Amino acid sequence: MSAPRLEINLGYLRDNTEVLVERLGRRGIRVSGVTKAMMGVPQLARALVEGGASSLADSRIENIEAMRVAGITAPMTLIRAPMLSQCARVVASADASLNSESEVVSALAAEARRQGRVHGVVLMVELGDLREGILPHDLEAAARHVLGQTGVRLLGIGANLACQSGVAPSVRNMTELSALAAGLEHSLGVTLDVVSGGNSANLTWALNAADVGRVNELRLGEAILLGRETLHRRPVPGLHRDAFTLVAEVIEAKQKPSRPWGDITQNAFGERPKPVDHGVRGRVIVAIGRQDTDHTGLSAPDGYEILGASSDHLVLDTEMALPPIGSEVRFGLNYPALLRAMTSPYVTPHFVCADPIESNRDQTSVTSS
Numbered sequence: 001m002s003a004p005r006l007e008i009n010l011g012y013l014r015d016n017t018e019v020l021v022e023r024l025g026r027r028g029i030r031v032s033g034v035t036k037a038m039m040g041v042p043q044l045a046r047a048l049v050e051g052g053a054s055s056l057a058d059s060r061i062e063n064i065e066a067m068r069v070a071g072i073t074a075p076m077t078l079i080r081a082p083m084l085s086q087c088a089r090v091v092a093s094a095d096a097s098l099n100s101e102s103e104v105v106s107a108l109a110a111e112a113r114r115q116g117r118v119h120g121v122v123l124m125v126e127l128g129d130l131r132e133g134i135l136p137h138d139l140e141a142a143a144r145h146v147l148g149q150t151g152v153r154l155l156g157i158g159a160n161l162a163c164q165s166g167v168a169p170s171v172r173n174m175t176e177l178s179a180l181a182a183g184l185e186h187s188l189g190v191t192l193d194v195v196s197g198g199n200s201a202n203l204t205w206a207l208n209a210a211d212v213g214r215v216n217e218l219r220l221g222e223a224i225l226l227g228r229e230t231l232h233r234r235p236v237p238g239l240h241r242d243a244f245t246l247v248a249e250v251i252e253a254k255q256k257p258s259r260p261w262g263d264i265t266q267n268a269f270g271e272r273p274k275p276v277d278h279g280v281r282g283r284v285i286v287a288i289g290r291q292d293t294d295h296t297g298l299s300a301p302d303g304y305e306i307l308g309a310s311s312d313h314l315v316l317d318t319e320m321a322l323p324p325i326g327s328e329v330r331f332g333l334n335y336p337a338l339l340r341a342m343t344s345p346y347v348t349p350h351f352v353c354a355d356p357i358e359s360n361r362d363q364t365s366v367t368s369s
């Protein structure tokens, strides 16, 4: 099989979606499955839909278009504010988008009228993380602007936390979101179908809050893909954390001294590794590097330690018997490593559909923070 490759267990991803859909469903919250780490591969979209995601969400119109071309018919939302220059494509392929600029909403409306469609608008509210969002005191005017146009429909409001500044979802900011929704409905005489509370960082709040208020949707990527909430990166009980494996091939394996010799300056990336001496050690090179993934986000198999990576070489220390040349080493990935592997043209995605029973799901109970 070709290497490097990213093995993707679709059964595990479907399972993870199913578990989250069920648990959040009991709290009145739907799951919008976020596909953005996966370049719109239809296999992932299908796994999320089979797992019960009520819609799909992606930050790039290219990915949404790819899923449409592949025949995925689920409702799709663009979760990065549309570029003015891409409004025609957004209206053509996405059912809805998250928005924070009235100028863009007007452009979407004009385009929707031209295409004979109606585009859904979710207005994003700034709750303190200082990435996207309308300041709360400007929200009503923005909503009136949406309601004043044909071609667009006000679906609701949403928020995004913990992405730019690490501001945690809390009883306070989630209560504020609910209050804003209720306030808009009251002052504008409308019903908001969507109150989209946030991303995987909201999971602990959503599963444990005494009252989730008006929040009825979360947009979940990492929790489904890697089985973790993202505030503390704790495992979510009952989810697979090994749906993705990066497989690389051994191109050198030798016993070598661990201390470099010669005049030490800086390496290929301008770093100055500190020389250490652990005597003669097993040293293994696999054929992946910074062009394929983020090596700092890989976890090596037992008995192996990652020493570093250049563009195309990953160097491992091992106390195990040296692996044969041409054999494969398997790595777990965190989100940045996964994102880079999935978007690298050098890494081949390889879909597997193993029996869910075989996975070691995490059964420890880490729920509240």
Ligand SMILES: *Cc1c(COP(=O)(O)O)cnc(C)c1O
Residues within 6 Å of the ligand: 034, 036, 059, 079, 080, 098, 160, 198, 199, 200, 201, 219, 220, 221, 222, 223, 230
């Ligand atoms: C990426 C993103 C998400 C999903 O985030 P995860 O942490 O992967 O769950 C949700 N909403 C928006 C606006 C995003 O950009």
